[in-house]
Each structure stands twice: as C-alpha cells, then as structure tokens.
Amino acid sequence: MALRFITPLGFLQMICHGNNMASSNRIQSPDKKGETLFINPNFVKKILSETRARPMLEICGLLLGSSGHVTEIMPMPNIAPNPRRFFEMETAGLITAHREARRRHLSVIGHYHSHPSGSCLPSATDAALAHYGQYWLIAAFNKIEGWYACKSGRIEGVFLPCELILHKSV
Numbered sequence: 001m002a003l004r005f006i007t008p009l010g011f012l013q014m015i016c017h018g019n020n021m022a023s024s025n026r027i028q029s030p031d032k033k034g035e036t037l038f039i040n041p042n043f044v045k046k047i048l049s050e051t052r053a054r055p056m057l058e059i060c061g062l063l064l065g066s067s068g069h070v071t072e073i074m075p076m077p078n079i080a081p082n083p084r085r086f087f088e089m090e091t092a093g094l095i096t097a098h099r100e101a102r103r104r105h106l107s108v109i110g111h112y113h114s115h116p117s118g119s120c121l122p123s124a125t126d127a128a129l130a131h132y133g134q135y136w137l138i139a140a141f142n143k144i145e146g147w148y149a150c151k152s153g154r155i156e157g158v159f160l161p162c163e164l165i166l167h168k169s170v
C-alpha cells in the first residue's frame with residue numbers, strides 16, 4: 001500500500017508495534033529512556049521514500065537530536081562491499097557528522113537503515129554493530145520500526161522495541 005493512501009492514524013499505528021495512537025497526554029508525558037522516540041513525520045517519509053527508491057539495497061543514515069528526539073536526519077552513503085545485505089558508513093563521513101552535530105549542540109543518537117528482505121527486525125549483524133544507548137530505525141518498503149539498543153534487549157539480545165511518536169514540532 002502506498003504511503004499516500006494510509007490515513008495519519010493508520011500510518012502511526014503501522015509503525016508503533018500495534019500500540020494505541022499517542023494521546024496528547026502521552027506525547028507530553030516524560031518518556032522512559034529508550035521506550036519512545038519522537039520524530040517529525042517528514043523524516044519518516046524521507047527515509048521511506050529513500051528505501052523505496054533503492055529497494056534492493058540497504059540505505060542508511062544518521063539520526064541527530066537529543067534525549068529521545070530526532071531533530072534531523074543525515075543520509076549517508078552505504079559503502080559496504082555487499083550493500084544488498086549490509087550497510088557500512090565511511091569513517092570520515094561519521095567523524096564529519098559527529099563534528100557537525102556537536103557544533104549545533106546536537107548528538108548522533110542513532111541511525112537508520114533499510115532491509116530489502118522486507119523485515120524491520122534487527123539482524124544478528126545489526127546486534128553485533130549496536131552500541132548501547134543508541135536508537136535504530138529499520139525501514140522495509142512501506143514500514144519502519146524503532147529499536148533501542150541496551151543490555152536488557154530481547155531481540156538478538158540487544159534491542160528493545162521503541163515506540164515511534166510522530167510529532168510535527170520535533
């Protein structure tokens with residue numbers, strides 16, 4: 001189903017692991033670290049359109065922001081030798097991105113990539129790459145899901161599902 005045919009409510013439910021749509025109270029309440037990630041819906045649309053534009057490759061990029069809020073996304077080239085199954089960002093680009101984030105009083109709080117397989121579940125390879133405290137967004141065609149890497153992660157022993165809350169003012 002094309003994104004444009006999904007109502008805002010349906011779209012939000014699709015990416016929130018089946019949880020109820022966030023009420024205004026939910027949005028305003030302080031979130032426990034890693035349980036939620038606030039993101040502007042335009043960023044989600046950009047990631048999904050980039051994913052659909054390269055359906056056979058893993059696309060990737062960084063999430064910039066602070067305290068569970070994505071305030072910017074930064075697409076990065078995937079330099080993995082086999083970009084159909086893996087993603088890798090070049091070190092120089094990462095250093096530049098971190099420097100740019102610091103200059104603007106932001107942090108790299110995680111990253112996104114896509115799975116041509118159609119599954120938004122993190123792989124064992126993703127788990128091996130994960131750093132605790134980072135958010136991961138995994139896109140597959142029209143879907144995107146959020147994950148938080150931590151010691152108590154249940155998926156691949158690293159990731160916890162993370163509810164995405166679409167928020168225009170982020």
Ligand SMILES: [Zn+2]
Binds near residue numbers: 113115122126138
């Ligand atoms: Zn992956």
